Amino acid sequence: MWKESRSIIFGTILLALFATAGFAANSKPEANSKSAPDGSLFKSRCALCHGADGRGKTSLGQQLKAADLHSAPVQSQSSKALHNIILHGKGNMPPFEGQLTDEQIDQVLKFVRQFGKK
Ligand code: HEC
Known part of the structure; x- marks a missing residue:
């Protein structure tokens, strides 16, 4: 039980990290062109x-x-x-x-x- 919920928490953190990384990668070119x-x-x-x-x-x-x-x-x-x-x-x-x-x-x-x- 403890092990399962820990892996869910871990998975959620990983997902959040990927989402932020993806967002940062996507928003970068636009930010660059604005402040070129x-x-x-x-x-x-x-x-x-x-x-x-x-x-x-x-x-x-x-x-x-x-x-x-x-x-x-x-x-x-x-x-x-x-x-x-x-x-x-x-x-x-x-x-x-x-x-x-x-x-x-x-x-x-x-x-x-x-x-x-x-
Ligand atoms: C296809 C080639 C080409 C491109 C691309 C080009 N130029 Fe020129 N530029 C020339 C030529 C040829 C002249 C000389 C024009 C003349 O005096 O008859 C010139 C002249 C100039 C002059 C001097 C004008 C004068 O009165 O002496 C400036 C300033 C200039 N260009 C800026 C730019 C800028 C800034 C860009 C980019 C946004 C650019 N050029 C893109 C070919 C180009």
């Missing part, structure tokens, strides 16, 4: 052309003549101007309207600004 660090969007959306380092030295970047994001001509522009370029595109740079929200563009811009400090 500035660099992750840049790496997934911009690095193809501009490179993870922002220099535009990827093979596609060189073909399309992607701007060096460290350069003065880029960094000297206002954040509003850069926001509009990302939103509507420029030359070979594709528009991100409908793909990134204004909030996400601002997030990516913050990351682009860090290139100006290096």
Whole structure:
């Protein structure tokens, strides 16, 4: 009797542990995307052309003549101007309207600004 009820309690604890672990695993990606660090969007959306380092030295970047994001001509522009370029595109740079929200563009811009400090 004692042994049986102990295994039921043990089983319940195990079940609870699994449920919490499953819940934590499920809720993680969402929490990550909400508090995404500035660099992750840049790496997934911009690095193809501009490179993870922002220099535009990827093979596609060189073909399309992607701007060096460290350069003065880029960094000297206002954040509003850069926001509009990302939103509507420029030359070979594709528009991100409908793909990134204004909030996400601002997030990516913050990351682009860090290139100006290096
Ligand atoms: C398909 C390649 C490609 C992708 C992807 C891309 N860009 Fe560009 N980007 C370019 C090219 C090419 C230029 C140069 C445009 C020009 O001056 O004609 C450019 C220019 C820029 C400039 C400088 C504009 C200026 O006036 O000098 C900024 C800032 C910029 N890109 C940011 C971004 C950001 C942020 C992303 C990601 C959300 C991104 N780009 C994604 C190709 C790309």
